[in-house]
Amino acid sequence: MYQLLVVDDEPYTAKTIEEGVSWERLGISTVHISHNIRRAKEIIENQRIDLMICDIEMPQGSGLELMEWVKEHAPSVVCIFLTCHADFKYAQRAIQLGSFEYLLKPIRFPELEEVAGKALGKIAGEREQHAEREKYLKYYEMWTSHEPVFIEHFWRDLLTEMIPSEPRHIREYLSKGNVPYDDKTAHLPVLVRIQRWHKELVLREEKMLEFALHNVMQELLGEYRIKGQLVQVNREMLVLIIPDMAPAPVGLEKLQQLLQHFIKASNEYLYCSLCCYIGETSAAHDMVGMYQTLVKMDADNIRLRNQVLVLPREKTPSRNDDAMPEPPLLVWTELLKQYSENELLSAIRAYLDVVEKDERLHAKWLREFDQNMLQIVYHFLHLKGLQAHRIFDDNKEAALRATRSVDDLFKWMQVLVSQSIRHAREAEKTLNVVEKVKIYIQANLTNPDLTRDEIAAHVYLNPDYLTRMFKKETGMAISDYVAKERMDLAKELLRKTNKSINTIAGAIGYSNFSNFARMFKKWTGLAPNEFRQSPERQS
Structure with missing residues (x-):
């Protein structure tokens, strides 16, 4: 439930606002009344006020001054100004202070109730967002407090090839964080692929769940007594890096159990399906190649979901x-x-x-x-x-x-x-009928048997009727239009390709070269070979 504060130096007006609207229906359990700024501040300091309806000009201080104080001391309070003054400067200042609405007296109660309802909707939305942030905050804090940020950045930059995969460059990078590097130190990579989120997520929700994924993995690593670093490479891929020089050697069976536990928890609580791909122990300068091998392994996996897969030691036979x-x-x-x-x-x-x-x-x-x-x-x-x-x-x-x-x-x-x-x-x-006919002709220029009857059948019209309609709109007979389009295409092919004239004739629906040459000269004034050699070809 919500609490409302009405601030107005006119007692009658304040009482009318209190009694004129069904505040209970809007979810407001308590309505406080104040006739001056001093009393309003006392109420705000002692009560959890959610919504304030405030006059602007009052003898003991302006409502705008009260709003300035509220912004500093109780910023969650949403304010609606209700005043007799349609002054632009007042309205401008109210907007600058973040007021929800600026209303003029007298106002009809249904309108006031509608505006107050929208303001309470905003309050409810903000509270829901705050509760959701609090829900995931503990996951985020636990992750960041345990995450060695520098090492994570190193692995991300290495795997995404932001730094070269050469021992010298790796050594230089790690020296910036005072991290020792030994060329012989090896690590076991595990590619974790988020295959699908089980519900639609906005980016903020997705990020929060990614924090939770990191937290779950860290808890499981502790539970199984495995030292490891989970690195976010992109939105869908994470890589678990396990040092080969951990206090106790990591057995494959133990690691598979951990990953199966991780997949199950992700399915049940974090709304996603995963596949995990275990690679081979590699030195840091060989890690990019191993990572890319696991990425390809994932790309080839289009059937399996929520599985732990181990990189094959031998090349699999090619498929038939x-x-x-x-x-x-x-x-x-x-x-x-x-x-x-x-x-x-x-x-x-x-x-x-x-x-x-x-x-x-x-x-x-x-x-x-x-x-x-x-x-x-x-x-x-x-x-x-x-x-x-x-x-x-x-x-x-x-x-x-x-x-x-x-x-x-x-x-x-x-x-x-x-x-x-x-x-x-x-x-x-x-499209009108003529446009449909033009499109059909354009799509069938290479058909030597394209006829008027076939074209008419495409648009479900009598051939004679279509002929009259087409000529009335275009000024051309259908047969002439087909010939023109074919000749235009032939000119383009002669200009821009070195195909033989016979080939071009066949490509535009002429099986007889003589017919094509005669028709081309009729339309262009030149034989095909003359046209190809003419300056017009270059234009």
Whole structure:
């Protein structure tokens, strides 16, 4: 519950404010009244006031002066000024002091109640944020108090190649912190990969949970009596560095138990899934290479979650990729053209469910699948006259995560399919028939059998009616427009490539070179070879 202070030198006005609004409904349990600044200060010093409604001009001191005092002595109090004076300087000063609102008398009680409700909403939000900060503060303090900051910075700079991986440079860096360095001292790296947060987090919440991850790891290292340093390399990757010269040698089984305990705690309490990759003991100057090996090991892991994996001592045999089931790309292309979003996504999901169970599945296959689907979608967008970058610029994060796992890949497929179909439908609503015909012609210039009837069927119109409509709007017959577009394309190819004229003729839908040469001269006044050699080619 909240407490309200009403400050007004007119007793009737203060009493009216107290009784005119249903303060209990807003969560205010107590309303204090003061008719001067001196009494208002006493109330604020002795009570936990949350909201203050204050007049400005009063005989014993200005409400603005009271607000200045409140900012210094009780900054959590939210103030609403209620005054008879529509003076710009007053309002300006009230804003400078951080008042929530500046209202003029007389004011209707519903309006006052609405403003007070918004102010109390702000107070509630700030209290919630404060409680959340307090919740995670102990984790942060424990982490920072145990974290040897200099050593952490050293490992982060080394692994991210901010300092060269050479003993001389490493020695120079560590000497700044009076840390001894021995070329023979080795460390065991463990890559900890945050695979997924189980709920949506703002950056501040994510940072707090990262602090908690560090704290949990430090507690487990103490519990298992293992000396180690957890280093945050980026938002998704941490590296546990374990000195090989620890008081007691770290057994692999013991380390695996610690990491499994860490994964379980992270799942249950810190809203995330992890995978841990144990590398090989390496000297500091070899650590970057070992770290990159573990990063690649993680990139190849697209099936396993919440596991502790050990770097194989021997190179694994190459996979036989030929036996992987091929996706029915032609069928999916047709479903996309038909705008069958649900059917297409269901087919993709069913296919990926089968593939995910195949032990030979790896990141390279996901990349190839992603590229094939992009090719389908780009072809579809080209047919619709749409530019891909305008559709997918807002989904860069989903695109980057696509090859992390089958689930991430499917989420990206959902974006690709749904966004493509949505934009295509919106474009169709805005395009007139002639624009649709132009787009269709442009997409089918290389088809030697492109006919007026085929074009008319694409827009569901009678060929004769379409011909009249097209000529009325463009001034050209459809056949002439097709020929013009083909000749424009031929000129571009003659200008900018060294392809043979026969090849260019075939590329724009002419199987007969003589027909192409005759038509080209009709449109340009030059034979193709003459055009290629003319100054116009350079323009």
